[in-house]
Amino acid sequence: xxxxxxxxxxxxxxxxxxxxxxxxxxxxxxxxxxxxxxxxxxxxxxxxxxxxxxxxxxxxxxxxxxxxxxxxxxxxxxxxxxxxxxxxxxxxxxxxxxxxxxxxxxxxxxxxxxxxxxxxxxxxxxxxxxxxxxxxxxxxxxxxxxxxxxxxxxxxxxxxxxxxxxxxxxxxxxxxxxxxxxxxxxxxxxxxxxxxxxxxxxxxxxxxxxxxxxxxxxxxxxxxxxxxxxxxxxx
Amino acid sequence: xxxxxxxxxxxxxxxxxxxxxxxxxxxxxxxxxxxxxxxxxxxxxxxxxxxxxxxxxxxxxxxxxxxxxxxxxxxxxxxx
Numbered sequence: 001x002x003x004x005x006x007x008x009x010x011x012x013x014x015x016x017x018x019x020x021x022x023x024x025x026x027x028x029x030x031x032x033x034x035x036x037x038x039x040x041x042x043x044x045x046x047x048x049x050x051x052x053x054x055x056x057x058x059x060x061x062x063x064x065x066x067x068x069x070x071x072x073x074x075x076x077x078x079x080x081x082x083x084x085x086x087x088x089x090x091x092x093x094x095x096x097x098x099x100x101x102x103x104x105x106x107x108x109x110x111x112x113x114x115x116x117x118x119x120x121x122x123x124x125x126x127x128x129x130x131x132x133x134x135x136x137x138x139x140x141x142x143x144x145x146x147x148x149x150x151x152x153x154x155x156x157x158x159x160x161x162x163x164x165x166x167x168x169x170x171x172x173x174x175x176x177x178x179x180x181x182x183x184x185x186x187x188x189x190x191x192x193x194x195x196x197x198x199x200x201x202x203x204x205x206x207x208x209x210x211x212x213x214x215x216x217x218x219x220x221x222x223x224x225x226x227x228x229x230x231x232x233x234x235x
Numbered sequence: 236x237x238x239x240x241x242x243x244x245x246x247x248x249x250x251x252x253x254x255x256x257x258x259x260x261x262x263x264x265x266x267x268x269x270x271x272x273x274x275x276x277x278x279x280x281x282x283x284x285x286x287x288x289x290x291x292x293x294x295x296x297x298x299x300x301x302x303x304x305x306x307x308x309x310x311x312x313x314x315x
Contacts, residue, residue, distance in 0.1 A: 057301070057302070058304055061301065061304065062301075065301075093306070094304065099306075100306060101304055101306040101307045103250070103251065103253075103307060104253050104254060105253070106251065106253050107253070108253050108254065108257055146251070146253075148250060148251065148306075148307060149306070182251065182253075
């Protein structure tokens with residue numbers, strides 16, 4: 001199983017993602033340069049956090065026109081697994097691979113802290129080793145993570161079980177106090193209808209070793225390992 | 236002669252505008268209690284080449300594709 005981590009100008013979590021996959025998860029991984037169109041036979045593409053193109057215009061708005069994104073969009077549309085973390089989530093919504101938009105945090109501040117996430121859907125390739133309702137401790141670091149969509153589209157996300165993670169308190173209770181940015185319905189991560197594209201504001205790659213404060217981010221990588229071992233054994 | 240077009244981008248009605256809300260709070264603190272609301276937006280001044288063809292269509296296209304995010308924003312174009 002091979003991961004590809006895209007490096008855009010302004011990406012700053014690409015090395016974190018690379019190190020988490022290579023040194024902790026123990027899978028193959030390569031960087032994918034934004035000017036290239038070659039995904040180097042990656043099984044999973046990670047769009048990492050950062051400030052692509054300085055967040056000029058809107059977060060993720062310029063990155064969607066990078067040459068590599070043509071390949072990522074084709075890959076996603078043919079069922080390839082794609083994870084957008086933080087700024088990567090913003091790139092996914094701007095590209096139209098995920099619905100909605102990420103707007104300025106309701107309190108206008110940049111939030112950098114550990115939060116708790118409720119696994120809202122464990123029937124996904126990204127969360128299969130979790131139980132529904134599990135609480136994961138994973139950090140956030142963003143100024144524009146406030147998930148917005150129209151009422152009807154939020155209902156569609158809910159009806160299709162596309163909401164994968166929600167902000168909650170440490171006991172798993174969803175409330176206003178545990179929502180760090182004003183996201184509708186405490187949304188922290190969503191996937192597309194087909195279930196192969198995940199976007200999340202929290203950083204699982206920053207929660208993979210005890211010394212970092214949590215290892216809960218590993219669950220996401222382990223779920224993918226399970227999914228790919230099944231694919232390679234069972235076809 | 237080149238011409239100028241201005242594209243105004245605004246948040247759609249109903250989309251949370253925390254910057255506008257904060258600016259209005261600040262205005263109130265400054266003693267200006269006159270404004271029901273403040274909306275934060277942006278504009279782009281485009282200087283168009285004289286020999287450019289079909290420019291209105293192209294400006295609409297780039298406004299939809301890049302200058303605005305149709306999920307949360309609308310745009311209007313003004314000829315200058």
